[in-house]
Amino acid sequence: MHVKVRxxxxxxxxxxxxxxxxxxxxxxAAAILGRDFPGVKFxxxxxxSKRVRAGEPVLRDRHRPRIVFTAPISGQVASISRGARRALxxxxxxxxxxxxxxxxxxxDASNRDSVRKVMCESGLWTSLRTRPYGHIPDxxxxxxxxxxxxxxxxxxxxxxxxxxxxxxxHFTAGIDALTEVCDAPLFVCRAAxxxxxxxxxxxxxxxxxxxxxPAGLPGTHIHELCPIGFDGSEVWYIGYQDxxxxxxxxxxxxxxxxxxxxxxxxxxxxxxxxxxxCGASVDEITRGEMTDDAxxxxxxxxxxxHAAVGAQAFLGQKHNQVTVIKEPAxxxxxxxxxGGWTVAHAGNTGPLLPTGDMEKVSPPGILPxxxxxxxxxxxxxxARDLGALELVEEDLALLTYACxxxxxxxxxxxxVLDQLHKEAS
Amino acid sequence: MRALISAKGIKVTTVVALxxxxxxxxxxxxxxxxxxxxxxxxxxxxxxxxxxxxxxxxDYQDPTIIGITVAGLAHVAPVLIIAMxxxxxxERAFATQRDRPMDAGFILSxxxxxxxxxxxxxxxxxxxxxxxxxxxxxxxxxGEGKTFLNPALxxxxxxQISxxxxxxxxxxxxxxxxxxxxxxxxxxxxxxxGALASSDIGWWDAFIGVQQxxxxxxxxxxxxxxxxxxxxxxxxxxxxxLGHVLGLTLAVSLFSAVGDGGITNLPWYWHAVLGSxxxxxxxxxxxxPSAASTDAGRxxxxxxxxGLVVVMRVVNPSHPDSVxxxxxxxxxxxxxxxxxxVGWNIRQRRRRYG
Numbered sequence: 168m169h170v171k172v173r174x175x176x177x178x179x180x181x182x183x184x185x186x187x188x189x190x191x192x193x194x195x196a197a198a199i200l201g202r203d204f205p206g207v208k209f210x211x212x213x214x215x216s217k218r219v220r221a222g223e224p225v226l227r228d229r230h231r232p233r234i235v236f237t238a239p240i241s242g243q244v245a246s247i248s249r250g251a252r253r254a255l256x257x258x259x260x261x262x263x264x265x266x267x268x269x270x271x272x273x274x275d276a277s278n279r280d281s282v283r284k285v286m287c288e289s290g291l292w293t294s295l296r297t298r299p300y301g302h303i304p305d306x307x308x309x310x311x312x313x314x315x316x317x318x319x320x321x322x323x324x325x326x327x328x329x330x331x332x333x334x335x336x337h338f339t340a341g342i343d344a345l346t347e348v349c350d351a352p353l354f355v356c357r358a359a360x361x362x363x364x365x366x367x368x369x370x371x372x373x374x375x376x377x378x379x380x381p382a383g384l385p386g387t388h389i390h391e392l393c394p395i396g397f398d399g400s401e402v403w404y405i406g407y408q409d410x411x412x413x414x415x416x417x418x419x420x421x422x423x424x425x426x427x428x429x430x431x432x433x434x435x436x437x438x439x440x441x442x443x444x445c446g447a448s449v450d451e452i453t454r455g456e457m458t459d460d461a462x463x464x465x466x467x468x469x470x471x472x473h474a475a476v477g478a479q480a481f482l483g484q485k486h487n488q489v490t491v492i493k494e495p496a497x498x499x500x501x502x503x504x505x506g507g508w509t510v511a512h513a514g515n516t517g518p519l520l521p522t523g524d525m526e527k528v529s530p531p532g533i534l535p536x537x538x539x540x541x542x543x544x545x546x547x548x549x550a551r552d553l554g555a556l557e558l559v560e561e562d563l564a565l566l567t568y569a570c571x572x573x574x575x576x577x578x579x580x581x582x583v584l585d586q587l588h589k590e591a592s
Numbered sequence: 593m594r595a596l597i598s599a600k601g602i603k604v605t606t607v608v609a610l611x612x613x614x615x616x617x618x619x620x621x622x623x624x625x626x627x628x629x630x631x632x633x634x635x636x637x638x639x640x641x642x643x644x645x646x647x648x649x650x651d652y653q654d655p656t657i658i659g660i661t662v663a664g665l666a667h668v669a670p671v672l673i674i675a676m677x678x679x680x681x682x683e684r685a686f687a688t689q690r691d692r693p694m695d696a697g698f699i700l701s702x703x704x705x706x707x708x709x710x711x712x713x714x715x716x717x718x719x720x721x722x723x724x725x726x727x728x729x730x731x732x733x734x735g736e737g738k739t740f741l742n743p744a745l746x747x748x749x750x751x752q753i754s755x756x757x758x759x760x761x762x763x764x765x766x767x768x769x770x771x772x773x774x775x776x777x778x779x780x781x782x783x784x785x786g787a788l789a790s791s792d793i794g795w796w797d798a799f800i801g802v803q804q805x806x807x808x809x810x811x812x813x814x815x816x817x818x819x820x821x822x823x824x825x826x827x828x829x830x831x832x833x834l835g836h837v838l839g840l841t842l843a844v845s846l847f848s849a850v851g852d853g854g855i856t857n858l859p860w861y862w863h864a865v866l867g868s869x870x871x872x873x874x875x876x877x878x879x880x881p882s883a884a885s886t887d888a889g890r891x892x893x894x895x896x897x898x899g900l901v902v903v904m905r906v907v908n909p910s911h912p913d914s915v916x917x918x919x920x921x922x923x924x925x926x927x928x929x930x931x932x933x934v935g936w937n938i939r940q941r942r943r944r945y946g
Contacts, residue, residue: 394944517599517736517737518599518735518736518737518738518881519737520599520602520737520880520881521880521881521883521885522597522602522826522827522880523826523827523829523830524597524826526887527826532941534886534933534934534937536885536886537885537886537930537934552938552941552942553934553937553941554941571597571598571601571602572599572737
């Protein structure tokens with residue numbers, strides 16, 4: 168099956184990274200970021216200065232205690248940062264010399280409950296997401312469809328094919344395990360013409376997507392393959408590196424605590440792929456790699472990533488890249504184009520001018536300007552009717568970039584989704 | 593792929609797109625003025641503009657390019673300056689009262705408004721209408737991007753409705769037989785297509801803009817140049833522009849099918865180059881905040897407003913250039929059209945997703 172995505176935008180932010188897997192960058196500090204898990208209230212299980220092993224739970228979902236968040240490296244819990252209304256920003260772990268991970272009982276791979284159980288215990292359950300809302304799914308819930316995103320169209324993203332081809336057995340084992348997790352059909356979404364090995368099965372179907380960003384976003388895939396909306400059913404999705412990690416958990420008894428990320432952008436001397444720990448310190452990843460000092464460091468892509476500063480200077484759970492870009496000269500963006508990237512807005516917002524750019528970069532099937540207006544005034548009913556439930560922040564990143572007003576539609580959408588979720592539950 | 597455009601870039605690009613139109617306005621107004629003066633033998637030149645031009649020693653019997661430019665500037669510049677001052681004063685007042693910086697959009701409104709004016713328009717009318725347009729088409733709604741009407745369009749409508757004689761022109765200008773952008777309609781109405789040939793009027797003249805009319809609206813060529821820039825930068829929606837042309841064509845073919853000769857037989861390619869149609873469509877109707885904001889809505893608004901232009905021109909020959917009125921109707925209808933498109937989208941989504 169082949170789907171062609173017609174809207175979108177190809178952004179030039181620097182040299183593409185050299186797509187070669189192998190270089191490992193050691194990590195001495197890592198963190199779990201609260202912002203990666205919208206809607207979760209955390210219970211802290213490991214207080215500062217406690218030593219944890221990799222795979223040991225450090226956080227728990229207060230309302231669904233089966234969902235735990237595990238340490239990606241072994242070491243000491245260094246600090247817990249909290250933001251507005253004491254929401255958890257990050258829990259940081261500093262590595263020590265001893266490398267030891269928790270071993271998990273290799274489950275009977277053909278038993279649904281045991282696979283779900285070991286996924287929850289190992290913290291891998293938290294890499295699943297739902298649409299609507301983009302939350303972690305309930306461990307007892309059942310999706311309508313499960314999607315595996317094996318493509319990435321974000322600017323300067325790593326090529327999933329060259330990462331999957333390093334771990335083909337783990338990827339296949341991960342997909343096998345996912346077929347046990349639920350009874351729903353599985354879709355493997357890959358880029359057109361890419362060589363992602365798909366398992367032959369009547370439950371697993373491979374779908375090719377072509378076009379520029381947002382062709383690689385799960386939101387686009389869900390829109391094309393299994394639209395969701397008002398009947399309360401969910402679609403789950405998971406990234407390709409998380410599938411590799413799951414395959415490793417099933418076949419070797421421990422998840423993959425590393426991720427392969429691209430380090431790129433116009434402020435990077437040598438753009439390339441690096442293997443780092445999950446949630447690794449971005450300062451450490453970029454140390455000695457930047458061409459200049461006045462640079463902006465972003466975990467994720469320029470469109471949907473977050474500025475890696477302070478307590479947030481760690482790799483996001485869903486991020487496969489670190490981007491370093493040159494700051495536009497202060498106050499002097501070129502008159503002919505947008506002044507800055509998503510993460511650069513100074514907070515001055517202007518009026519929404521509905522030029523044709525909005526339709527060009529809008530998620531498929533969405534009327535961009537009416538939705539943007541509904542989000543701006545906080546009209547949650549209108550936003551839901553216009554398809555807000557199909558979207559999460561990353562789907563609106565291009566609109567935020569294209570709209571001259573400087574409004575951040577991702578954040579506005581999250582407010583609307585939070586309210587909708589509160590009303591629905 | 594070109595870069596996406598900033599709010600400031602939208603304004604600067606639009607001004608750049610207006611430069612060829614302004615140049616054509618200066619040259620053509622000056623040329624038409626000297627030609628009219630020549631036809632009248634220098635009689636009737638008693639206004640302050642005439643004193644200024646003739647006082648500078650411009651020779652109307654043997655016009656030079658400098659003479660044409662001086663005569664053109666003497667007509668365009670005062671209107672533009674007064675419009676800018678009037679708009680600036682209102683914008684300043686709103687900015688002071690609301691404690692926020694002035695927005696440069698009023699300059700754009702003043703330029704577009706000037707180009708929609710007759711060369712001999714009274715400067716008092718200009719100042720009054722421009723103030724009305726900025727206050728009620730922009731300021732009271734909260735400024736740039738928050739209004740549903742184009743201030744320049746509203747101001748032009750105020751001049752047409754409040755001072756209907758202001759647009760019939762100076763007697764001097766009627767000296768040339770049948771050769772004005774609006775007079776051509778009545779000519780065609782009286783004696784059909786033969787009138788065009790007998791008055792020595794060619795389509796190419798009308799396209800390039802060697803004819804009388806509102807200052808900026810005569811040269812379809814200059815407007816097309818600006819329009820290409822605007823559509824390429826996606827400020828003006830090509831769907832909206834094409835929609836207007838489509839609506840115009842549809843209405844013309846409808847009228848010529850049921851019509852009884854005269855103006856109903858004027859072909860669409862004449863309608864498109866006469867009067868303010870081209871200018872209105874490219875620079876006024878496509879103004880993003882006041883146009884429909886969905887792609888389907890843009891098509892509908894274009895077809896409706898383009899059709900209205902022909903309906904008003906044909907059914908009401910006493911009001912020959914109805915573009916300003918028709919576009920105003922289109923602008924007012926745009927939110928309603930969007931409302932319908934959004935409702936349709938919501939129904940489709942509910943049906944698809946259960």
